Amino acid sequence: MAKVRGAIVVDVERCKGCEICIGSCPTDVLRMSVDVNGKGYHYAYMENPEACTGCVNCATVCPDTVITVYRIKVPS
């Protein structure tokens, strides 16, 4: 069975650090950065990128639509 791998790109300057995406991730990929963006918000990033399946949950609940999701099938 083909395995699915995903990745997200966060628009760092538009992220407001609400952290709602963190709890929506079923594979516990996301964390908040220690650094802040230009507005002073911590932003989401992939702490465990290899666990991402590209399920789109984080982008679905993101109020500011800062997340773009990518997904590919990897032949096992």
Added chain:
Amino acid sequence: MAELRIEDIIKPENIVFKKTKLFTDKPLSYCPGCGHGVVHRLVLEVIEEMGIEAETIGIAPVGCSVLAYEFMNIDMVQAPHGRAPALATGIKRIHTEKFVFTYQGDGDLAAIGTAETIHACNRGENIAIIFINNGIYGMTGGQMAPTTLPGMQSSTSPYGRDVETMGHPMKITELVSNLPGTRFVARHAVHTPALVRKTKKAIRKAFENQKENKGLSFVEVVSNCNSGWKMSPVESNKWLAENMLPFYELGTLKDE
């Protein structure tokens, strides 16, 4: 096989979700974690998927979403407080082939605009009303709204809403579902991915119903107001699930 690199995944051909083109470049003015952003996106995604961006006219309310026309790259008008359904009535009756929707909060729709809302629903105007209920007047500083829960604290009910003196919260969605002019009435929420997907389906239905001229579609979205509720965004979503949803039950109330 060589280890897959993130750069191999992040390529334009692998995109499964990206921001809809119908958003303008302006950053949303809402507080971090506010449900308004999600509902804005869902409305725009539905319009984009149906390919009706050139035939849609939206009505922005007064409240936090007063600037909705700044973020939605479609034709929009901004109505005085509560008057969005009246304005939508006029626009729809002149432009019968256009898709017309109002986007209103609970202070706008359920307090100042109660008369406009109820009569537009009762007349069965062929429009869609998107109603964001966060149980509070968000923009003006978290005052008590008609939808504030019993016992819920707000800046004008600091000891909690006392139903003896301040009245009971109003379930306006149940109210309009009893009117003969409404065709589709539903209540949804946007704090989990599954509920966001359900809300999108309901909004899509509200727009599709306009093709058939059979009455008004009313979609309530129970949302958070973390600034007004004095909580973090994640805490406010938890509070919403534990307190708002038992009172404002989700589901389709009417579908004819």
